[in-house]
Amino acid sequence: MSRAFILLLDSFGLGALPDADKYGDTGANTLGHIAKWAADAGKPMSLPTLETIGLGAAAHKASGEWPAGFAKRDGFTGAWGVARERSTGKDTQSGHWEIAGVPVLFDWGYFPKTVPTFPQELTDKLAGITNVPGWLGNCHASGTTIITELGDEHVATAKPIIYTSADSVMQIAAHEEHFGLERLYQVCEAAYELVKPYNIGRVIARPFTGSNGNYKRTSNRHDYAVPPVAPTLLDHVKDAGFEVIALGKISDIFAGQGVTQLIKGADNMALFDRLLEVTDTAPDKSLTFVNFVDFDMHFGHRRDVAGYANALHELDARLPDFIGKLKEGDLVVITADHGCDPTWAGSDHTREHIPMLFFGPAAPARELPVSDTFSDIGATLAHHLGVKPTANGTALL
Numbered sequence: 527m528s529r530a531f532i533l534l535l536d537s538f539g540l541g542a543l544p545d546a547d548k549y550g551d552t553g554a555n556t557l558g559h560i561a562k563w564a565a566d567a568g569k570p571m572s573l574p575t576l577e578t579i580g581l582g583a584a585a586h587k588a589s590g591e592w593p594a595g596f597a598k599r600d601g602f603t604g605a606w607g608v609a610r611e612r613s614t615g616k617d618t619q620s621g622h623w624e625i626a627g628v629p630v631l632f633d634w635g636y637f638p639k640t641v642p643t644f645p646q647e648l649t650d651k652l653a654g655i656t657n658v659p660g661w662l663g664n665c666h667a668s669g670t671t672i673i674t675e676l677g678d679e680h681v682a683t684a685k686p687i688i689y690t691s692a693d694s695v696m697q698i699a700a701h702e703e704h705f706g707l708e709r710l711y712q713v714c715e716a717a718y719e720l721v722k723p724y725n726i727g728r729v730i731a732r733p734f735t736g737s738n739g740n741y742k743r744t745s746n747r748h749d750y751a752v753p754p755v756a757p758t759l760l761d762h763v764k765d766a767g768f769e770v771i772a773l774g775k776i777s778d779i780f781a782g783q784g785v786t787q788l789i790k791g792a793d794n795m796a797l798f799d800r801l802l803e804v805t806d807t808a809p810d811k812s813l814t815f816v817n818f819v820d821f822d823m824h825f826g827h828r829r830d831v832a833g834y835a836n837a838l839h840e841l842d843a844r845l846p847d848f849i850g851k852l853k854e855g856d857l858v859v860i861t862a863d864h865g866c867d868p869t870w871a872g873s874d875h876t877r878e879h880i881p882m883l884f885f886g887p888a889a890p891a892r893e894l895p896v897s898d899t900f901s902d903i904g905a906t907l908a909h910h911l912g913v914k915p916t917a918n919g920t921a922l923l
């Protein structure tokens with residue numbers, strides 16, 4: 527067996543990049559600030575499996591500091607390092623595509639921090655096509671806050687809630703029963719076509735349920751994403767005739783390009799269950815790519831430090847089961863797509879190093895030099911699987 531696995535902890539950054547000042551992120555450090563918060567609260571973090579692979583040393587390499595409560599040790603079991611982003615954005619698509627060999631060197635379009643944020647030409651056209659009676663929101667917002675504020679008015683008027691963030695996104699929230707899930711998807715499909723001239727990466731359907739000021743998003747989120755601009759590692763694996771198994775939102779992020787099997791999961795732990803099943807059955811030369819989204823969606827953007835720390839503990843506790851299922855020749859990497867420091871101002875991502883923790887039967891134990899592109903991950907896995915090399919990046923192992 528010679529399989530590859532990418533376990534991506536969405537937003538798990540290890541400290542600001544040298545160019546973080548351009549993003550207002552100088553000093554951001556997702557893991558470092560969570561660990562400090564936990565130690566200050568008298569409950570230091572303990573991530574024994576990740577630490578054994580080399581997480582603490584990688585964090586030290588990225589930021590110059592060992593996370594509070596982590597042992598300053600050596601003798602790791604994995605090939606550990608960190609990578610810097612070459613893409614100009616600090617968004618999910620740029621991070622994932624770059625890992626898969628395609629840095630995003632053009633600038634995405636973004637909507638301004640004005641109210642309204644969306645150009646009137648766009649919202650008028652979209653209302654005309656979809657027959658909605660108007661829009662609510664039309665601003666930069668946190669998705670959970672805005673449905674609490676505007677949910678009642680949405681239910682009363684049937685006007686969808688539209689909002690954006692520092693990412694290249696148009697998000698459309700609507701009530702699953704009152705407005706209808708299928709209708710929301712139709713509005714998003716129409717929006718996806720209309721935002722093309724604005725160079726927007728994704729339109730995201732954000733359905734919710736509930737009543738009387740008490741609203742909750744459902745798992746029926748759907749992303750309408752621009753496909754990768756060049757062939758990625760996923761395409762190379764698929765084109766070689768091997769399986770590409772996408773868990774969670776991976777397929778959405780790559781617009782389905784290069785994916786042969788798509789498996790969804792409601793949350794991190796459900797996704798981990800699916801990962802264990804896949805690890806039992808995935809064939810030789812397959813690539814399994816999982817995105818653990820809760821870190822970003824529930825805790826990073828929500829600036830919930832305790833929740834983020836807890837989610838890390840939960841994931842670490844399950845890693846031994848996964849490692850126990852690996853077969854000879856398997857290579858795994860634990861990584862991230864950007865930071866989202868839950869102690870940082872605002873609610874957006876932070877420009878940070880990502881971890882590169884390679885482990886499994888095919889991984890040597892060694893320190894890796896700092897990579898100047900996330901694409902070194904894709905290059906390493908392409909080499910491991912013996913498929914066409916990615917257009918960017920250097921194989922590290």
Ligand SMILES: O=P(O)(O)O[C@H]1O[C@H](CO)[C@@H](O)[C@H]1O
Nearest residue numbers: 667668669670691693695827
């Ligand atoms: O606040 P919510 O709706 O979770 O939005 C977050 O989710 C979007 C997609 O990842 C990002 O643009 C971010 O702002």
Ligand SMILES: [Mn+2]
Nearest residue numbers: 536537618863
């Ligand atoms: Mn992300």
Ligand SMILES: [Mn+2]
Nearest residue numbers: 618822823827
């Ligand atoms: Mn995010």
